[in-house]
Amino acid sequence: MRGALYGYRSVAIKELLHLQRDRLTVVMALLLPVIQLSLYGFAIDFDVRHIRTMAVDLDRSRESRAYLDTLRNTQYLDIAGYLATPEEAEEKMRRGECRVAVIIPPDFARRVGTREPQTVRVLIDGSDSQVALRARMAFLRPSASAPGVAEARFNVMYNPQMRTPTFMIPGLIGVLMQIVTVSLTSFSLVREREQGTLEQLMVSPVGRLGLMLGKLTPYAFLAMLEMGAVLLIGNLAFDVQVAGSLVTLFLLTIPFVIASLAMGLLISTVAQNQAQALQFTLLTMMPSILLSGFIFPRETMPGFIYLITFAFPVTFYLEILRGVVVRGAGLLDLTPSLLSLLAITAILLALSTLRFRKSLA
Amino acid sequence: MNAGAAANAIELESLTRRFGTLTAVDSLTFSVARGTIFGFLGPNGSGKSTCIRMLCGLLEPTSGTARVNGFDIRREPEQVKRSIGYMSQSFSLYRDLTVSENLDFFGGIYGLRGERMRERKRAVVELVGLESYLDRRAGMLSGGWQQRLALAAALIHEPELIFLDEPTAGIDPVARRELWDLLFELASRGKTLFVTTHYMDEAERCNDIAYIYLSRLMVKGAPMELKALPEVCPEGTRRIAVTSHQPPHALSVLKRQPFSLDATLVEAEVHLLLPETVSDAAVKAVLNDAGLSEGVAVRAIEPSLEDVFVTITRRLASSGKR
Numbered sequence: 001m002r003g004a005l006y007g008y009r010s011v012a013i014k015e016l017l018h019l020q021r022d023r024l025t026v027v028m029a030l031l032l033p034v035i036q037l038s039l040y041g042f043a044i045d046f047d048v049r050h051i052r053t054m055a056v057d058l059d060r061s062r063e064s065r066a067y068l069d070t071l072r073n074t075q076y077l078d079i080a081g082y083l084a085t086p087e088e089a090e091e092k093m094r095r096g097e098c099r100v101a102v103i104i105p106p107d108f109a110r111r112v113g114t115r116e117p118q119t120v121r122v123l124i125d126g127s128d129s130q131v132a133l134r135a136r137m138a139f140l141r142p143s144a145s146a147p148g149v150a151e152a153r154f155n156v157m158y159n160p161q162m163r164t165p166t167f168m169i170p171g172l173i174g175v176l177m178q179i180v181t182v183s184l185t186s187f188s189l190v191r192e193r194e195q196g197t198l199e200q201l202m203v204s205p206v207g208r209l210g211l212m213l214g215k216l217t218p219y220a221f222l223a224m225l226e227m228g229a230v231l232l233i234g235n236l237a238f239d240v241q242v243a244g245s246l247v248t249l250f251l252l253t254i255p256f257v258i259a260s261l262a263m264g265l266l267i268s269t270v271a272q273n274q275a276q277a278l279q280f281t282l283l284t285m286m287p288s289i290l291l292s293g294f295i296f297p298r299e300t301m302p303g304f305i306y307l308i309t310f311a312f313p314v315t316f317y318l319e320i321l322r323g324v325v326v327r328g329a330g331l332l333d334l335t336p337s338l339l340s341l342l343a344i345t346a347i348l349l350a351l352s353t354l355r356f357r358k359s360l361a
Numbered sequence: 362m363n364a365g366a367a368a369n370a371i372e373l374e375s376l377t378r379r380f381g382t383l384t385a386v387d388s389l390t391f392s393v394a395r396g397t398i399f400g401f402l403g404p405n406g407s408g409k410s411t412c413i414r415m416l417c418g419l420l421e422p423t424s425g426t427a428r429v430n431g432f433d434i435r436r437e438p439e440q441v442k443r444s445i446g447y448m449s450q451s452f453s454l455y456r457d458l459t460v461s462e463n464l465d466f467f468g469g470i471y472g473l474r475g476e477r478m479r480e481r482k483r484a485v486v487e488l489v490g491l492e493s494y495l496d497r498r499a500g501m502l503s504g505g506w507q508q509r510l511a512l513a514a515a516l517i518h519e520p521e522l523i524f525l526d527e528p529t530a531g532i533d534p535v536a537r538r539e540l541w542d543l544l545f546e547l548a549s550r551g552k553t554l555f556v557t558t559h560y561m562d563e564a565e566r567c568n569d570i571a572y573i574y575l576s577r578l579m580v581k582g583a584p585m586e587l588k589a590l591p592e593v594c595p596e597g598t599r600r601i602a603v604t605s606h607q608p609p610h611a612l613s614v615l616k617r618q619p620f621s622l623d624a625t626l627v628e629a630e631v632h633l634l635l636p637e638t639v640s641d642a643a644v645k646a647v648l649n650d651a652g653l654s655e656g657v658a659v660r661a662i663e664p665s666l667e668d669v670f671v672t673i674t675r676r677l678a679s680s681g682k683r
Contacts, residue, residue: 195453195455195456196449196451196452196453197453197454197455199449199453200447200467201470203417203418203419203442203447203524204442204447204467204470204471205439205442205443205470205472206470
């Protein structure tokens, strides 16, 4: 037994010295959980509030306005805008610009005091089943507290059965795709640095952007293949039907894949060795899962965390995935997400090209 | 100015690089003649690598400049890169690619295509003798063969000037000899070779040598010229080699003598720098007193390059500069 423990003290002291020299690791180990706990603690909230809502007030009376105020007072709904027709509301919903639309009929005020019940039509986007459930509660509350108040007729627009897989599988596809693509590239430059091949490349006339894009292209094709595979499994095993066009979905996957690969590339220019590259990659995984809207609705996140969510390509890709797969959104409907992805890609590529220049000097 | 017009392959003019307060390369000025094997020597940390990185267009000088193949390294780093070959000390090709794939890749990034590519590949493979290994993974080659492949890759775009950063570090003596045979072959074809090394026998093989120490150029010249430098053979001194049966003991004895200006052991002989006034007989007498009389022989010798560098380095260190 003595033999097995031999040298324990020296090894422990040596490790302590390593830790003392490697401040970064110690700081990471101590601070990261603290930062992440406070970040995600604020971000994660199933009690969805402030759901983006559009109002179509066809009555334009004092009573209709009062009704909308009661809805707003529940805190569940944010009346983000007023539209003229129900058709406009449906279009906004397909584009993902609102989750709920309240349509107040023209005879809303007239029915006050009559025996005819007041009714409003409520369109709900069922693609996020969490949000959809919460949205319904906003309409149940006022009627319970104030008898005689309008009755809501719900119309769940997409994913009418509010199936969880229909909501989760596209999200899961997005998150998995990001993890694969980021880890694919995050190792590539670091490996060249470790093997000394980077030096050989740098004395050659190869351009920085040529090197970056050349590294991305094959992985992009691999990721697209992966996309086809997971979509097929989603369909066969979980009965997730793509409501929109497959061509649109694949077209919009391309900028996402490039953005994620660019993120991996940036990690690659920051990390000094493969172990660090792995650490950074893991670091991007948590927020991609927790902050992207994959499980927890982004609506509930406080302002500064909401801003962080814009840094991750997967946030916009989830909009695209749920848009095309669940709501049948088209290319035009998703232009904002597409533009955001392109912007992220440009920023990430610029950053990594810059970082790369510095890391050589 | 184009590449062919310059008489010298490399011309440094007060080339300087500082990192913060540290001066890594301190106004180096020298030139490298076309078609020569040029040895670039100096201890680790003396600024050799920084200098090479500047000459290859990887790092901008803080002040001064250099022309490589007629191209200014400040203003035309891309032309510099196109016109040079580079072979580093550690094997820096792709281990998971075959010999042939590595050559295709490096040819490709220098813009070789089609017939020209095939022709160049054939030429470099033949030169280094890699014909039978074309489909072997680079990582599966032995150290010597890996260096041959690295040389082939550095030559694929037919550069007139090749930088070799410790090309023989860590390979066996036979492979080292063969690599040098290749370098001689290249020099005979008019290529300029800029070689760094720590091996003195390799330095002896160069046409010209620059020795840098503490970021500065100490000496430059042909090995013969360096050995004849006055500071290496000061007026009134001579160098002898002393043979004996117990060389380490002899060294220890001779080192302690007041007449010993410098002493070391080379190939079982004590090399000694001493005043001309001390005769061979006096040296033998000292050894005899120490009980070393058997097999003692003394002969006059020329200084070696190692003597040159050691003398110069010590002189600078003892003069208390920096």
